[in-house]
Amino acid sequence: MRATVDRAGLDPQGRLPKVQIRRVRKGDLSKVKDLLEQTFGDLLERQLGTRPRQAFGGAQYVHHRWLMEPWGCFVAEEDSAKIVGTALAVTWGSLGLVGPVAVLTNYHNQSIAQQLLRAVQEFFDENKATLHGVVTYPTSPKHLALFHKFGYRPKSLVAITSRAIDRRAAPGAPSAIQPRAVLKGPHTVRRFSTLEETKKKAALARFHRITNAICRGMDLAKEIEIVDGLALGDTLLVERGRELIGFAIYHTPGVSEAPTGALYVKFLAVDPTQKKLEHLEQVVGAVEEVAQEAGAQRVILPVYVRYWQAYSALLRCGYQVDFTMLRMQKGKGEDYEDPSHLVLDDWR
Numbered sequence: 001m002r003a004t005v006d007r008a009g010l011d012p013q014g015r016l017p018k019v020q021i022r023r024v025r026k027g028d029l030s031k032v033k034d035l036l037e038q039t040f041g042d043l044l045e046r047q048l049g050t051r052p053r054q055a056f057g058g059a060q061y062v063h064h065r066w067l068m069e070p071w072g073c074f075v076a077e078e079d080s081a082k083i084v085g086t087a088l089a090v091t092w093g094s095l096g097l098v099g100p101v102a103v104l105t106n107y108h109n110q111s112i113a114q115q116l117l118r119a120v121q122e123f124f125d126e127n128k129a130t131l132h133g134v135v136t137y138p139t140s141p142k143h144l145a146l147f148h149k150f151g152y153r154p155k156s157l158v159a160i161t162s163r164a165i166d167r168r169a170a171p172g173a174p175s176a177i178q179p180r181a182v183l184k185g186p187h188t189v190r191r192f193s194t195l196e197e198t199k200k201k202a203a204l205a206r207f208h209r210i211t212n213a214i215c216r217g218m219d220l221a222k223e224i225e226i227v228d229g230l231a232l233g234d235t236l237l238v239e240r241g242r243e244l245i246g247f248a249i250y251h252t253p254g255v256s257e258a259p260t261g262a263l264y265v266k267f268l269a270v271d272p273t274q275k276k277l278e279h280l281e282q283v284v285g286a287v288e289e290v291a292q293e294a295g296a297q298r299v300i301l302p303v304y305v306r307y308w309q310a311y312s313a314l315l316r317c318g319y320q321v322d323f324t325m326l327r328m329q330k331g332k333g334e335d336y337e338d339p340s341h342l343v344l345d346d347w348r
Helices: 026-048 063-068 112-126 141-149 197-214 221-229 277-294 308-316
Strands: 019-023 073-078 082-092 095-103 131-136 153-164 188-191 233-240 243-251 262-270 298-304 320-331 343-345
Touching (some): 063 082, 063 221, 082 112, 082 221, 095 112, 131 141, 197 221, 197 243, 197 262, 221 233, 221 243, 221 262, 262 277, 308 343
Parallel strands (some): 095 131
Antiparallel strands (some): 019 073, 073 082, 082 095, 131 320, 153 298, 243 262, 262 343
């Protein structure tokens, strides 16, 4: 659904500024990509003392998110000529996610980010997203203050974990993950991309039953379909007989959110009715085998630490924390998380 029509924002004194907020157009995509790289490069340089060659390590966020949710992508434009800020937002059913949000460094302190977030808020309201979330830098007071102004509350850390893949192992050999639990009874791993169209619709309904049990109204159908449609990666189904034990949406390097040389998991969940640690290990093992087949150097798994059992399991299996982010939330169901749920998700 559409948010309100394009509009100019107002500065704190209610005056019409030179900057206008509008939706992203196709011709803006490369400029938005460059703006994100520049602004986050500036931020990381201030925090780390050195500028990274690529702010996101080769990961890309703009093109596929715009195709998936064009009405949730906004830019701030000066004098109808220069793009000086951007905010991308998507909805996973009842869950609205905002980010990245960026404003060119020399345009800070002009309320531009606030104007962008107001546009995002209207988009969420139009789409009836009842829970809103964002992931930001816990070490950036400016980011924390910005989102606090819009009612977002700090919740807990998101650990971005990874482990190297042993590329010397023979195809089909057991994964390096230890300890490896073995499921009782036969199980299968299928890829969403290989399913017939009618079976894809049935699979989406099965995924929704799992996500709805984790957070009421959460639906990742659009995320799964854009990964499939643009071949950004795939979605794995891990089944035992007719039961869907769990699934994982992953990206491979190229024009996706996967950094260079890595297979990146956007979302992974075990059916809450079957939440055994060996099931999580089985789904992670399936992801690792795909990574090995694809020649990836490592697997990246994000985990929200309030999902304590999932976080602890990854550490036991040899995953190391590369860095942490802070999840902030507002709205209904703000404290929906069950620490025993076996979920790996990334709201960036």
